Structures are given as C-alpha cells and as structure tokens.
Amino acid sequence: MKKTILIIDDEKDILNMLSRIIELEGYNVFKAPTGKEAIKLFKKERIHVVITDVKLPDISGIELVNTFKEINKAAEIICLTAYGKIEDGVKAIKQGAFDYLVKGDDNKKILPLLSKAYDKAELQYKILRLKSQISEQFGFNRIIGSSKPLKNAIEMAKRVAPMDTTVLILGPTGSGKEVFSRAIHSESNRATESFLAINCSALGKDLLESELFGHKAGAFTGAIKDKPGLFEEAHLGTILLDEIGEMDLELQAKLLRFLEEGTFIPLGESREKKVDVRVISATNKNLQKAVEEGAFREDLYYRLSVFTIDLPGLDQRKKDIPALANYFVKNISLKANKNIKTVSKDFIQALQEHHWKGNIRELRNIIERSIILANEEKLTADLLPFDFLLNSNPGLSTGLYKLKDVEKEHIRNLLKYTKGNKTKTAELLDIGLTTLYNKVKEYELE
Numbered sequence: 001m002k003k004t005i006l007i008i009d010d011e012k013d014i015l016n017m018l019s020r021i022i023e024l025e026g027y028n029v030f031k032a033p034t035g036k037e038a039i040k041l042f043k044k045e046r047i048h049v050v051i052t053d054v055k056l057p058d059i060s061g062i063e064l065v066n067t068f069k070e071i072n073k074a075a076e077i078i079c080l081t082a083y084g085k086i087e088d089g090v091k092a093i094k095q096g097a098f099d100y101l102v103k104g105d106d107n108k109k110i111l112p113l114l115s116k117a118y119d120k121a122e123l124q125y126k127i128l129r130l131k132s133q134i135s136e137q138f139g140f141n142r143i144i145g146s147s148k149p150l151k152n153a154i155e156m157a158k159r160v161a162p163m164d165t166t167v168l169i170l171g172p173t174g175s176g177k178e179v180f181s182r183a184i185h186s187e188s189n190r191a192t193e194s195f196l197a198i199n200c201s202a203l204g205k206d207l208l209e210s211e212l213f214g215h216k217a218g219a220f221t222g223a224i225k226d227k228p229g230l231f232e233e234a235h236l237g238t239i240l241l242d243e244i245g246e247m248d249l250e251l252q253a254k255l256l257r258f259l260e261e262g263t264f265i266p267l268g269e270s271r272e273k274k275v276d277v278r279v280i281s282a283t284n285k286n287l288q289k290a291v292e293e294g295a296f297r298e299d300l301y302y303r304l305s306v307f308t309i310d311l312p313g314l315d316q317r318k319k320d321i322p323a324l325a326n327y328f329v330k331n332i333s334l335k336a337n338k339n340i341k342t343v344s345k346d347f348i349q350a351l352q353e354h355h356w357k358g359n360i361r362e363l364r365n366i367i368e369r370s371i372i373l374a375n376e377e378k379l380t381a382d383l384l385p386f387d388f389l390l391n392s393n394p395g396l397s398t399g400l401y402k403l404k405d406v407e408k409e410h411i412r413n414l415l416k417y418t419k420g421n422k423t424k425t426a427e428l429l430d431i432g433l434t435t436l437y438n439k440v441k442e443y444e445l446e
C-alpha cells in the first residue's frame with residue numbers, strides 16, 4: 001500500500017514547501033487549501049497521515065480532527081499551530097490528533113514525527129484488514145437463513161457483540177451455538193485476539209478444572225510441568241463454555257468467582273491469577289430446571305444469563321432449508337472435488353418434510369453423504385437415506401390402517417428406493433428373497 005499523506009494549508013508557499021520535503025521521502029502527497037476540499041479528498045483516498053494547519057479559511061483544523069476520526073479511525077492527524085499558540089495543539093490532541101508542531105519553528109521535527117504517525121496508521125489499517133477478514137470468515141454474514149426466529153437471534157447477537165457482556169446461548173444440539181459465539185467474538189473489540197471453545201461435558205471434573213484454569217507441576221499425578229489453562233490462553237479474547245449445564249457444582253463456584261472478580265487459582269497454586277476474558281456459555285439443557293433440581297447454582301445462572309439468545313431448532317425454521325442446502329452443496333462439493341450443478345425439487349422437498357433432531361449439523365451431514373453418493377451433477381431424492389422417503393408413519397399419514405395395506409405400501413416404497421433391486425429390498429425388510437417374491441405377486445407390485 002502506498003504511503004499517503006494529505007497536507008492542508010491555505011498558505012500556498014507552505015503547502016508546496018511541505019509537500020516537496022515529504023515527497024522526497026517517498027510519500028505520496030495530496031494537497032488541499034481548505035477544510036472542505038480536504039474532507040472530499042480524505043473520503044476518496046486511503047490516507048495514512050493528515051498534516052493540517054489549525055487556522056483554515058472555512059473550518060478550524062481542530063474541528064477537522066474530529067471529522068476525520070469519525071470518517072476513518074485508522075488515519076493519524078498532525079496539527080500545525082501558530083507560534084505561541086500551544087493551547088491549540090493541546091486542544092487538537094484532546095480531540096484525538098497524533099501530535100502538533102509549531103509552524104516554521106519545528107521544520108526539522110516534521111519528518112521523524114510523520115514517520116511515527118505513519119507507522120501507527122499502518123498498524124491500524126492492518127488491524128482493520130484483519131478484522132474484516134475475520135468477520136468474513138466467522139462473522140454474521142456466514143450465518144445462513146432469513147426466517148424470523150433466526151433473524152431475531154442474529155439481531156440480538158449483533159447488539160451484544162461489541163459489548164463485553166456475558167452471553168448465554170440456548171438451543172438444541174447442532175443449531176449453531178458455536179457459529180453464533182464465533183460471530184459475536186469476531187464482531188467484538190476482541191476480534192483479533194483468541195477465541196477458544198471447550199465442551200464442558202466431554203471431560204471429568206478434575207480434567208476440566210485443569211483445562212480451564214491450568215495447574216502447577218505436581219498438582220496431581222501426571223502433572224509434570226506447569227500448564228496454563230484456557231482462561232489464561234484466552235486472555236483479552238473470548239471463551240465459549242459449551243454444554244455449561246454439565247459443569248460440576250464445585251467448578252461452577254470457581255467459574256462464578258472468575259466472573260465476579262476476574263481471578264482464579266490454578267490447581268496446586270496458592271496465588272491467584274487475573275485475566276481479562278469474555279465468557280460466552282451455551283447449552284441445550286433447561287438451566288432453570290437444573291437450578292430447581294439443585295444441579296446448577298442459581299447465582300451462576302443469573303450471572304451467565306445477563307443476555308440470553310434463543311436459537312431455534314431447524315424444524316422451527318424450515319423456510320431456511322433451501323438456502324442452507326444450497327450453501328452446503330456449494331461448500332462441500334468444492335471440498336469434495338465434485339461438480340454438483342443442481343439440486344432437484346424433490347430433494348429439497350424431502351429435506352423440508354424431514355424431522356431434524358440433529359438440526360443444522362444433521363442437515364450438513366445428510367448433504368455431505370448425498371454429495372459423496374452422487375454420480376451425476378445433480379442431487380436427487382433417491383440419494384437420501386430411506387427414512388427421508390418415508391418421512392412420516394406410512395399408515396397414519398396416508399390413511400392406511402390395515403396391516404396388509406401398510407405392508408403393501410411399504411414394500412412399494414422400498415422397491416422404488418432400491419430402484420427395483422429385490423435382493424436389496426429383501427435385505428432391508430429382513431425377509432427372505434422368496435418371501436419377497438411371493439408378496440410382490442400377492443400385492444401385484446410388478
């Protein structure tokens with residue numbers, strides 16, 4: 001990226017002299033005699049540093065500092081004050097200017113100061129670029145769906161993201177709790193710091209305690225070295241405590257202390273540590289019920305649920321299935337090196353009629369399976385597992401009550417599914433091939 005400087009002064013001689021000195025150092029210089037022209041240029045170009053006279057014909061240079069910072073926080077501003085007007089420089093710094101120089105007096109100071117301001121601006125641009133990359137990869141744009149319950153959840157999450165508030169995400173398994181936590185982190189001021197996630201149900205109490213809070217060598221058998229916990233590693237970042245409802249009561253007390261005071265004591269340590277970590281917790285359990293049953297601390301529940309986001313299960317947002325399916329087809333086929341060009345209507349319809357116990361994770365897996373099985377460039381319903389074809393009870397939903405009628409319909413569906421392959425159909429039915437032939441004859445299914 002070019003090193004770009006904007007100089008603002010209504011005195012032509014000073015403007016030209018300054019720009020010549022600065023251009024000789026390899027900077028790309030824009031010049032403006034008034035505040036208005038400067039703002040126009042500032043909006044159009046990617047400026048690193050602005051050098052502005054405080055006294056301009058239209059706007060005061062101090063006011064400009066504010067305007068520039070509102071338009072682009074990454075750029076830095078150096079103000080030029082008249083001799084004996086130090087108070088103007090102080091005011092400019094208060095408004096957010098990088099520094100000030102006394103006009104005419106400090107000509108030798110300008111280049112070193114400019115170089116420092118440029119380095120700071122460049123670093124700020126780098127952070128902005130990183131943030132936008134993170135947001136593209138993990139931000140809310142990645143969350144697919146336009147159904148009302150999902151939009152509500154996104155709206156809530158976007159609001160809380162920039163705050164440091166503790167967030168509790170409730171939703172059934174596979175509904176996107178981790179995806180939401182990452183999006184909240186990536187749109188927060190902590191975006192360029194770590195995001196660490198841990199599943200509290202996957203480890204026993206002692207191991208989880210050591211994972212979260214770390215341990216000192218000798219704290220328990222096998223603890224050979226000091227080991228920092230996730231809270232220490234996530235310092236300045238965010239931690240997701242997934243399946244928080246499964247956390248042991250003793251550990252809940254330790255977590256509560258951390259949330260109240262920001263401190264904890266690693267296993268086997270005597271001194272406490274202090275870190276700055278935002279906590280997001282998630283669960284598919286009814287925590288209020290767990291509180292009533294004495295399995296979850298009430299004080300911790302209130303501390304964690306300062307801001308709660310409810311994620312709908314996929315059955316509550318079937319409208320989102322086509323968009324989600326297309327998104328997964330595109331992503332997975334690219335990774336699997338398959339060229340799936342279309343998805344048939346009956347494929348989408350079967351997905352929409354299914355009861356999604358595993359929610360979006362299940363949908364993703366089903367699509368991945370279908371892509372692997374597909375021989376053509378199209379996904380069709382026959383690639384789906386059999387229970388998708390018979391999405392509901394074949395008897396009750398079709399008005400068939402007699403056992404014989406249900407049996408006939410079931411065999412017909414299975415034959416359709418196996419594309420008439422009788423050996424496979426008999427296997428699925430768990431009956432002999434001869435029995436199947438007899439039934440096909442009896443029900444006139446040929």
Ligand SMILES: Nc1ncnc2c1ncn2[C@@H]1O[C@H](COP(=O)(O)OP(=O)(O)OP(=O)(O)O)[C@@H](O)[C@H]1O
Nearest residue numbers: 142143144145172173174175176177178179360361
């Ligand atoms: N709205 C969404 N758009 C795109 N992908 C999604 C969305 N929600 C979830 N996914 C995908 O679905 C899968 C499951 O999501 P995630 O792991 O966030 O669910 P979870 O609720 O945290 O699950 P668990 O309760 O098992 O921890 C992931 O592959 C994730 O990328």
